Amino acid sequence: MILTAEEVRKIAALARIKLKDEEVEKFRKELSVVLDYVSELEKVNTEGVEEISQVTGLENVLREDHAKLSEYRDAIIASFPERKDDFLKIKSIL
Amino acid sequence: MELAFLEISELAEKLRNKEISSVELTKYFLKRIKEYDGASGLNAFLTVTEEEALAQALEADKILASDPHASVLTGIPYAAKDLFSTKGIRTTASSKILDKFVPVFDATAIEKLNTEKAVLLGKTNLDEFAHGSSTETSAYGPSKNPWDVTRIPGGSSGGSAAAVAAGLVPFALATETGGSIRQPASLCGICGWKPTYGRVSRYGVIAMTSSNDSPGTIARSVKDLAITAEILSGHDLKDSTTSVKEIPNYAANLRSDLKGVKIGVPKEYFIPGMQPEVEARIHEAIAKLKELGAEIIEVSLPLTKYGSLVYAIVTPAEISSNLARFDGIRYGHRSKDAKDLLDIYDQSREEGFGDEAKRRILTGAYALSAGYYDAYYLKAQKVRRLLVNEFDEVFKKVDALVCASVPNVAQKIGNAKDNPLFGYIADQLNIPASMAGLPALSIPCGFAKAEDGDAIMPVGLQIIGQQWGEQNVFNIGHAYQTITDWHKKYPKGYGE
Numbered sequence: 001m002i003l004t005a006e007e008v009r010k011i012a013a014l015a016r017i018k019l020k021d022e023e024v025e026k027f028r029k030e031l032s033v034v035l036d037y038v039s040e041l042e043k044v045n046t047e048g049v050e051e052i053s054q055v056t057g058l059e060n061v062l063r064e065d066h067a068k069l070s071e072y073r074d075a076i077i078a079s080f081p082e083r084k085d086d087f088l089k090i091k092s093i094l
Numbered sequence: 095m096e097l098a099f100l101e102i103s104e105l106a107e108k109l110r111n112k113e114i115s116s117v118e119l120t121k122y123f124l125k126r127i128k129e130y131d132g133a134s135g136l137n138a139f140l141t142v143t144e145e146e147a148l149a150q151a152l153e154a155d156k157i158l159a160s161d162p163h164a165s166v167l168t169g170i171p172y173a174a175k176d177l178f179s180t181k182g183i184r185t186t187a188s189s190k191i192l193d194k195f196v197p198v199f200d201a202t203a204i205e206k207l208n209t210e211k212a213v214l215l216g217k218t219n220l221d222e223f224a225h226g227s228s229t230e231t232s233a234y235g236p237s238k239n240p241w242d243v244t245r246i247p248g249g250s251s252g253g254s255a256a257a258v259a260a261g262l263v264p265f266a267l268a269t270e271t272g273g274s275i276r277q278p279a280s281l282c283g284i285c286g287w288k289p290t291y292g293r294v295s296r297y298g299v300i301a302m303t304s305s306n307d308s309p310g311t312i313a314r315s316v317k318d319l320a321i322t323a324e325i326l327s328g329h330d331l332k333d334s335t336t337s338v339k340e341i342p343n344y345a346a347n348l349r350s351d352l353k354g355v356k357i358g359v360p361k362e363y364f365i366p367g368m369q370p371e372v373e374a375r376i377h378e379a380i381a382k383l384k385e386l387g388a389e390i391i392e393v394s395l396p397l398t399k400y401g402s403l404v405y406a407i408v409t410p411a412e413i414s415s416n417l418a419r420f421d422g423i424r425y426g427h428r429s430k431d432a433k434d435l436l437d438i439y440d441q442s443r444e445e446g447f448g449d450e451a452k453r454r455i456l457t458g459a460y461a462l463s464a465g466y467y468d469a470y471y472l473k474a475q476k477v478r479r480l481l482v483n484e485f486d487e488v489f490k491k492v493d494a495l496v497c498a499s500v501p502n503v504a505q506k507i508g509n510a511k512d513n514p515l516f517g518y519i520a521d522q523l524n525i526p527a528s529m530a531g532l533p534a535l536s537i538p539c540g541f542a543k544a545e546d547g548d549a550i551m552p553v554g555l556q557i558i559g560q561q562w563g564e565q566n567v568f569n570i571g572h573a574y575q576t577i578t579d580w581h582k583k584y585p586k587g588y589g590e
Contacts, residue, residue: 008456015414015459016421017452018440026449027456030514034410034457037515038403038470044477051475053305054335055482055531056292056561061334075198081428090423091434 001035003028097122098261099584102318105264106166109158116158116169120151120213123171127215127262130240130588137237138247138256140176141184142216147171154211166321167210174267175254176217177224178204178309179298183214187300188232189222191420191427191446201298202330203267203309210325215263218253222448223417224269224302226250227277227517228510231450236507239282240585242549245504248278248520254312255282260588265313265322269299271306272405272528273521276536279312280499280554283538285571285581286312287319288524290561291531292337295330301416303409304335306528315581316537316571320344323564342565348572353387355570356492362398363497363523363556371542375553376498379539379574383496386573391492397484400477401526402518407461407474408529413451414458420446453514482530489560494570498523499536499554503544527558534558537571538580552583 008028012019019027070076082089097105097119108114124144131139154169179185179197181204186192200208207214221231229237229252237252239245240260247256251268255278258266268275270288279286287310294309301307311322327341359380364373384390422428422442429441447455461470488495501523510516518525527534539555555574559567575581 003460007460011456011459011463014463015455016418016436016439016443017447017455018444019452023452027453030453030512031457031460033514034406034453035460037518038406038474041400041403041407041473041477044397044400044480046473046476046480049476049479051472052479052482053475055305055478055529056290056335056337058292058335063331063334072198076424079196079198079425081422081425088424091432091438093435 001039002032003035098126098588099314100264101315102170102264102313102321103166105170109169116151116154116213117148119169120147120171120215123215123263130260130262133235136240136243136256136260137235138218138253138260138262139173139216140186140188140219140234140253143183143214146183147213147215150211150213154213157211165210167207167212167325169211169213171213171215171263172207172265172267173215173218173254173257173263174204175220175251175269177220177269177300178267179300180204180214180217183217185217187223188220188234189446189448189451190233191442193427195426197298199298202295202332203326204298206325218257218266220253221250222451223300224250224271224274225413225450225454226510227273227520229253230507230510231448233448238507239504240588241283241551242504244506245549245551246281246507246510248281248504250274251312252278255279255284255286258282258284258312258314259585261584265311265318267309268312269307269309270528271303271409273524275310275312276499276524276534276554276556277521279536281504281552283552283583284312284314285316285319285538286310286536287323288528288534289323289327290533290564292335293533293562293564294326295333295336297330297332303412304416305408305412316535316568316575317345317348319535320348320568320572339562344565344568347565349569350573350576351387352383352570352573355388356391357383357388357570358391358393358488358492358495360393360395360398360495360497362395365501365522368498368501369503369542369545372498372501372503372553375540375542376555379555380496382574382578383570386577393488393492393495395484395488395526397477397481398526401481401529402522404474404478404481404529405525406518407470408478410454410458411461411471412458413454414462417451417455478529481526485530485532485560493566494563495558497556499556503542503551503553506546523556531561532558533561533564533567535567535571537574538583540580
């Protein structure tokens, strides 16, 4: 499985990581190695097998959904990278 | 007084007998950290919390003086992998993106140890976001193996393993996703416990692969692991995957014989390329288990070789999702050069993440992207179901499985760099149990000469149980340690 530079750029855009040109080439090679490695899985017959993602058999763990005051408000605001008063500051969207 | 390599229960007795105070014990280990750690030393610690530790120790001493029923962990120093959130104490996950991050709450595991009045001495180094098996992907440089400082301590919990192995702390919190406790414990010649998935709360542990992540401990003996397991286990409203199942008195229940215990030896775990001397140590350990009364049964787990492949898809997929939160907006590193909102995301992540994190995020994003989901992620989760079924079948015949933790002894620092498959291969004997949520231990079972030098390095025996079968694996490990003394060995140059 050989990825193209174009594919790597597309994934990087999806993952919101800016890559330098040399990084595109580095990850193109390395991701191809990983995809090659996992391609052996094709040999396992999984016809009629249901996928699993929760291995201890839990289903729908529910709890009451009610609001409560956070004790962390000020500490969270204090850790904003940029702020104006108590507001989180970001760059322009447009 | 020789304290550096004593077990928790031995130190607890000294505290109770007033032979030593928690403040003295804390100062003693802090001094050892100053002496043997740091960038020119083992580089096991990223942050040392001297001031907080001494305050905690003082408080522990008050309790020890007034309460004859104080917990066995009261006043005992420990370290935590820098993946556990610690309120008011810098928590980096060994990543530049969290270089200055100070959590506002404690992880549940930390909170539980606080309740016991254990004393946190500091935060230990790991592979960045626990992505790796050598600590070489840490943004703060690799930790070193105390048995040979030119070699890796393993990873991702390499700092915790090196710290315990060198007698800088009696025990350490660590985490596993696919070998990150067992592999470094094995390479550093100490004991590690990877719990059943959902036995120990993940709350406040920076997420890697949520369907696997299992916080556990690294310590000097199986008894010590059992002591910590009783305290760390349990249901947590803040982690809905934790179990309400009863927590056995693991330490009190430990047995010293294995009569009536059936132990399976899976032949597929003796892989081609395994170091012959490592294999010999495992067979010797199995003979000891037989001597203790266990019935040894050869079993077969043919899907073993696919475990790492499933992991190599599922793990990056979950990582790409879990690491999406590090976007430079609310906390952590924000790029100084960002001109608009998209720049904040793209550049903060470019500057903040190391190569391994980027590689895994990209691999995961690819495996989950439109058109590839079925071929990669879905396929992997189907094979994972077959792996789970295969373990279920074998546990109808045996109480536990034993095999090597790692097929080779610790490698030289430098081999992992630029090898995108290093971790998947290094952890191949640990990963299948992780994918099935099983509890497992690694305990020292002797030494072998490195194939790339003259160093004599530790070998680890892996013991795997069925889900919630912690007691079985602790019993087997403990019984083994009643007739062997490999767990009492420590590296030269770290004595008093």
